Structure formats: C-alpha cells, structure tokens
Amino acid sequence: MIWKPHATVAVVVPDGDAFLVVKEESEGAIVLNQPAGHIEERESVFEAACREALEETGYRVELTGFLGLYIFRSPHNGVTYHRYAFIGKALEKVTNELDDGIIESQWLTESQLIENKGMLRSPLVLQCVQDYKAGREFPLDIIREF
Structure with a gap:
C-alpha cells in the first residue's frame, strides 16, 4: 500500500x-472549521482556497497572505x-447555497473558538x-x- 497524505487548503x-468559520457535519458530528477542503486535480492551491471559501461560506475571498503548511495526523x-x-x-457574499454537509457560516472570535x-x-x-x-x-x- 502506498501512503498518501491528503492535500488540503484552508482560509483564515x-x-x-x-x-x-463554518459549522459542518463531519463523521456524524457537528464541528467548526475554517473554510477548507481538498485540492482537486489540476487545481492550484490558490484556486482551491478561493473555491472552498466560496462553496462553504458563500463569500468570494481575496487571498492576501500565506499562513503556513500544517501537518496533522488525525487520531480519529x-x-x-x-x-x-x-x-x-x-x-462580498454572493450566494446562500452552501456545500453539502455545511450547516452555516458564521463569524466567531478567538474567545468563542x-x-x-x-x-x-x-x-x-x-x-x-x-x-x-x-x-x-x-x-x-x-x-x-509550475
């Protein structure tokens, strides 16, 4: 078996x-996350980040910086x-139609998180x-x- 990490993007x-943040259903639980998701084939990481933000929140976003590459091994x-x-x-918010599994988008402070x-x-x-x-x-x- 070949080990393959999942390549994902997220936008703060x-x-x-x-x-x-988005409130979403994941593996039967309701969770909070940044707008995030997998990079699709032939899609740049920039395109993926903007697409995921739009699909999960309804907002168009402009990327202004790179926060970093984070590696997480899920215990679940x-x-x-x-x-x-x-x-x-x-x-701007351009739609209220959100991806499957997304319940809503909302604005939360660090304290609320x-x-x-x-x-x-x-x-x-x-x-x-x-x-x-x-x-x-x-x-x-x-x-x-490239």
Whole structure:
C-alpha cells in the first residue's frame, strides 16, 4: 500500500476580532472549521482556497497572505493532512447555497473558538487563528507552482 497524505487548503478570514468559520457535519458530528477542503486535480492551491471559501461560506475571498503548511495526523481516522493555510479578505457574499454537509457560516472570535474547543474539527482551527493573531504571514509568492 502506498501512503498518501491528503492535500488540503484552508482560509483564515478575519473581520475585526472575528473570523469566518463554518459549522459542518463531519463523521456524524457537528464541528467548526475554517473554510477548507481538498485540492482537486489540476487545481492550484490558490484556486482551491478561493473555491472552498466560496462553496462553504458563500463569500468570494481575496487571498492576501500565506499562513503556513500544517501537518496533522488525525487520531480519529488515521489520515495525515497537509494543510496549506492562507489569509484572506472577504469581498462580498454572493450566494446562500452552501456545500453539502455545511450547516452555516458564521463569524466567531478567538474567545468563542476557545469556548467551543470541543467542537473544533481539528486543533489546526485554533492554531491557525492564533498564528494569524501573532503576526505570522508569508507572501503568496513563497508558493511556486509550475
């Protein structure tokens, strides 16, 4: 068997003290996550991040920075995820139709995420917010796609 990590993207979208998150169903549980998902074949990580944000929140986003690459080995399903985390700016809400499994999008503060820590899809949700608040940001051109 060949080991293959799951390549995913996520977007931290701040607005003042709040962050755009999605409430979604995952493996029978209701969880909170950044707009996030898998990269599709022949799709750049930039395209994937913008697409996932739109599909899961209804907002068009502009990517403004790269937060980092996060590696998470899920104790629940044994899958290793490689998460390309971006910083984005919400432009406009263009639809209320959201992906299957998405219950709603909402704006939550870091404190609210901490209060709901048991609902976070993974520890990466809070870690990405805390890294953003600590000023972690790289230029988008740190990622080179050919």
